[in-house]
Amino acid sequence: MTSRRRFLQTSLAMAGFTRFGLMNALAASTDYKALVCIFMFGGNDGNNLLIPADTAGFDNYTKLRGAIALPSNQILKIAGPNKSEFALHPSMKNFQGIYEAGHAAMVANVGTLVQPMTQAQYNAAKAGTLPYNLFSHSDQQQQWQTSAYDGLGTTGWGGRAIDVINKYQDNGASRFPGFLSASGNVIQGVGVQSRAATVVPGATLGLSGFTGAGATVRDAQLQKLISLKTGGSLVTAAGTTLEDGITDDNLLSTALGTAKLPTSVTFPATSIGGQLKEVASIIQTHSALGMNRQIFFVSLGSFDTHSAQLTGQGTLLTQLDAAIGAFFTALGDIGMANNVTAFTESDFSRTLKPTSTLGSDHAWGNHHMVFGGAVKGGTIYGQFPELALGGPNDAGGEGRWIPTTSIDQYGATLASWFGVQAADLGTVFPNIKNFSTKNLGFV
Amino acid sequence: MTKSLFLLSFVAAAAGLQAQGPSSAAAARFLGQASWGPTAASVAALQSSKLDPTTTYKNYIAAQFAIAPSAIPDVALPTGSTVAPFGPAQASFFNNAVNGPDQLRQRVAFALGQIWVVSGVKINDANQFLPYYRLLLEDASGNFQKLMTDITLNPAMGHYLDMVNNDKVPLNSTNSPNENYAREILQLFTVGTVQLNEDGTEKKDKTGAPIPMYSQDVIEGLAHVFTGWTYAPAKPGTVSTKHNPANYAYPMVPVESLHDTGGKLILSATGIPDPTTGEMVYTKSLLYQGSAEKDLAAALTEIFNNPNLPPFICKQLIQHLVTSNPTPAYVQRVVNVFKKNAKGVRGDIPSVVEAILTDTEARAGDTGTSLTSKLQEPVLYVAGLARALNIKVTDTNNLASYASGMGQNLFFPPTVFNYFLPSYQIPGTTQLGPEFQIYSPATAQVRANFANTLFYATTFGTDLTAYETAAAKDVTTLENLIDSTLLHGSMSAGLKSAVETTYAAITPTGTTAAALATAAKERAQAALYLAAVSPEYQVQK
Structure with a gap:
């Protein structure tokens, strides 16, 4: 068994630069920046996303993962830092290409953490120092989005980052929300002051009307009615939500107009493909919307692979990888590759030890993907855990890695690139004060 | 005189x-x-x-x-296909919702199905899913403990949460029994993650933090309890193999050789105070009871009798039927009935539903100020408008597609956590509003556009004659008719003003009968649209 690897931040030469249309991207001289969160709901099994590929490491992986180990002739080899050997899940071919071109990185063993935590500290942990309800989907999804590990968060770090951006007036006088979800209401987009917009990919924007008598007055009276804010907080919230939707869609449909994405890219006809296509379209029209800083949220579900994981995760990652490939190419085509950084989130990773139904159970620290023209890619950040049941990284005996990088560090790195100044990081990530490294350097 | x-x-x-x-x-x-x-x-x-x-x-x-449950028949296989599509089953559901006589049974079953969730996302053949839904309809009029057993052994649930073919593992095995069902039956279906008072509020420790209901050890112990079950043999009475082929028509059956016969840590009905903290710990070791079935029954009985179950379940049923924010006193009164109904029975669902619906808090709005409110979920919004407007709905209707556009794809909750969480808080408020989780700025407009289709398009053949007649008389008559049809006489001054202004602005283009009829129709359409889209209709009070 090798000792725990500690990775240093390294930057690799950016090879294969034109492969994804980045020459075009470099021509763009806009100040625009966007973050795109891709949430893998259900808990993506990071142990089969990023795999040790040196002989000893892979043998150990194969032995411990048993029937859910990926075969050596299918995994996609990538280089880690200091000539270390790793591999990606066989489905991640597009992502592998972006990684090799230097525009994508992996961040190892990230998770919910109030403060740095050793195994000894975990074993002795008292309530308050441990994230609330570890291993529970709903709680861990919420904590990834709120960065409030007591379970009491009512705002998201994306929304709070937009609050800060609005304070800087980076989006000028635009009335369009800085956070937009193509995946319904998410707490990540709820700010203290700001709110999130939503779009349903492919759906018609705005209210359906009619051309008969009274059309104008009917719609005006509806506007008046939903702005009354009477009848109690639920009635008020129902009205306000509709009012927000009408406002946002009016702005969005004007901005989008008849603009179309370049036809060189075909987005896959999947949910995640449709969502990322919508995001690319809105990024393309950011000037018309008056936006300089935007955060987007898209998602893909069903990663809760307690059984038949090889097929289940393979199908999902194939969908995700195809959508990532199309999205990154489209960003290059519209000259925005360097202006957009995408990153993944997920409830948690899964146990290294398989279940008797060819799957894995809920775990904790996870490996995540980051890509975009600004990413210092082609390497792995953070610390890769030692794959050993009951080993130094395990919170028990099933292979649930105690995170060695916190969400606050991961998010603060992204937020700093996005434009949140150091003095405001604590507003966005209240626990960042507990970590000495506040920027992981991957972007 | x-x-x-x-x-x-x-x-x-x-x-x-x-x-x-x-x-x-x-x-x-x-x-x-x-x-x-x-x-x-x-x-x-x-x-x-x-x-x-x-x-x-x-x-x-x-x-x-x-009243017996309305039938949701099996779906005929399309030519050349081996998978039954969900469309016809969704249409049956809406046909029953709009026209079926067993209205309350259906509402309760739908609520129970949003707690004990199985989804077409994974069970992608309607005929594999429907036996589960029929169980909900049947068991809605029975005891909660029977529901627990029936759904636990239902093969769709077995496949959905991986209890089927979950084999015991030898000591020091390289794999573990699947924890999925063990975790979710506790977290979502019965007791929740934190200890509750009987009124549904959270218990707190000395530092003010919530107290966990169970530990990871209990999840792993229960995972062993749920080992040793497979699909029923293809023909009833034939001998089981260790892993029978999929069979969704009958409850799962035990395979004793694959069931763990060791002692298992489980959630207990009775707590023991922790010697240092004084907090209750609900854990016990379950000795082997002699068979997989007896182990299962013993573990489920302990869960059923755990004190967290009544408040955890009753509060959610109140939220589904009456209000998002019941007072603790209301929850407590319903919990009292769950614990013991008039006949001394624990867990009698009809008694609990009666307690929920006849409670003073639920009924206050009948004659005075309403103490309750909840946002209508899309399925209820669609079915409710269809009923109120007397829309002709058959078993080939397309209503599910509208609810789906509003964020609630019938029989397809995205995860076992349902379409929305009972604890969802409306941003910027301290109010719970579970249904608001799927009510986004985008889907709010989809609802309005459904109303537009309902009243302005020929899609549903909506008969507006009564409303046109009322509109031809005067605006007050029209207003009163809509008020009684959609808003049980609670129409606000704001909505009345909107209706009256719109009514006044739509003037007949002449004095001919045709011109007058056209104006009456357009006035009726606009007034109905405003009412059906209004926040006060979306939110039931």
Whole structure:
């Protein structure tokens, strides 16, 4: 068994630069920046996303993962830092290409953490120092989005980052929300002051009307009615939500107009493909919307692979990888590759030890993907855990890695690139004060 | 006073003493909670009661649970396909919701199905899914413990949460029994993650933090309890193999050789105080009971009798039927009935539903200020409008596609956590609003556009004759008719003003009968649209 690897931040030469249309991207001289969160709901099994590929490491992986180990002739080899050997899940071919071109990185063993935590500290942990309800989907999804590990968060770090951006007036006088979800209401987009917009990919924007008598007055009276804010907080919230939707869609449909994405890219006809296509379209029209800083949220579900994981995760990652490939190419085509950084989130990773139904159970620290023209890619950040049941990284005996990088560090790195100044990081990530490294350097 | 006048007034006085059924407004409001929405006929039926409102409601509830479940038949396979599509099953659901006699049973089953979730996302053949839904409909009128056992052994649930073919593992094995069902039956279906008081509020430790209901050790122990079950043999009575092929028609069966016969840590009915903290710990070691079935029954009985279960379940049922923010006192009153109904039985679902629907907090709005409110979820919004407007719905309807556009794809909750969480808080408020989780700025407009289709398109063949007649008379007549159809007489001044302004702005283009009829129609359409889209209709009070 090798000792725990500690990775240093390294930057690799950016090879294969034109492969994804980045020459075009470099021509763009806009100040625009966007973050795109891709949430893998259900808990993506990071142990089969990023795999040790040196002989000893892979043998150990194969032995411990048993029937859910990926075969050596299918995994996609990538280089880690200091000539270390790793591999990606066989489905991640597009992502592998972006990684090799230097525009994508992996961040190892990230998770919910109030403060740095050793195994000894975990074993002795008292309530308050441990994230609330570890291993529970709903709680861990919420904590990834709120960065409030007591379970009491009512705002998201994306929304709070937009609050800060609005304070800087980076989006000028635009009335369009800085956070937009193509995946319904998410707490990540709820700010203290700001709110999130939503779009349903492919759906018609705005209210359906009619051309008969009274059309104008009917719609005006509806506007008046939903702005009354009477009848109690639920009635008020129902009205306000509709009012927000009408406002946002009016702005969005004007901005989008008849603009179309370049036809060189075909987005896959999947949910995640449709969502990322919508995001690319809105990024393309950011000037018309008056936006300089935007955060987007898209998602893909069903990663809760307690059984038949090889097929289940393979199908999902194939969908995700195809959508990532199309999205990154489209960003290059519209000259925005360097202006957009995408990153993944997920409830948690899964146990290294398989279940008797060819799957894995809920775990904790996870490996995540980051890509975009600004990413210092082609390497792995953070610390890769030692794959050993009951080993130094395990919170028990099933292979649930105690995170060695916190969400606050991961998010603060992204937020700093996005434009949140150091003095405001604590507003966005209240626990960042507990970590000495506040920027992981991957972007 | 003449003799005849005296007699008349005597009769009137006697009639005044005699109990009356509920007012039409009160009946309509009750039926918004106890059916898929009031109709003229269902309101009239309650009103025809000669008994006081509470007795009337209790009789309705008892009668409803006595009606057999509406059928949701198996779906015919399309030519050349081996997978039954969900469309026809969704259409059957909406046909039953709009037209079926067992209205309350369906509402309760739908609520229970949002707690004990199975989804078409994974069970992607409708005929594999439907036995689970039929169980919900049947067990809605039974005991919660029976529901627990039936759904646990239902093969769709078995596949959905991986209990089927979950084999025991030898000591020091390289794999572990699957924890999925063990975790979610506790977290979502029965007790939740934190200890509750009987009124549904969270217990706190000395530092003010919530107290966990169970530990990871209990999850792993329960995972061993749920080992050793496979699909029923293809033909009943034939011998099981270790892993039978998929069979969704019958409950799962035990395979003793694959069941763990060791002792297992489980959640217990009775707590023991932790010696250092004083907090209750609900854990016990379950010795092997002699068979997989007996182990399962013993573990489920402990869970059923755990004190967290009544408040955890009752609060959610209240949220699904009546209000998003019940007071602790309301939860406590319903919990009391869950623990012990009039016959001394724990977990009798009809008694719990009666307690929920006849509670003073639920009924306050019938005659005075409403203490309750909840956003209508899309399925209820669609079915309720179809019922109120007397839309002709058959078993080939397309209503599910509209609800899906609003964020609630019937039978396809995205995860076992349902479409929305009971704990979802409306941003910027301290109010719970579970249904608001799928009510986004985008889907709010989809709802409005459904109303637009309902009243302005020919899609549903909506018959607006009564509303046009009312509109032809005057705006007050139109307003009152819509108020009683959709808002149980609670239409706000703001909505009335919107209706009146719109009505006044739509003027006939001439004095011919055709011009007058056109104006009446357009006035009726606009008024109905405003009411159906209004926040006060979206949110039931």
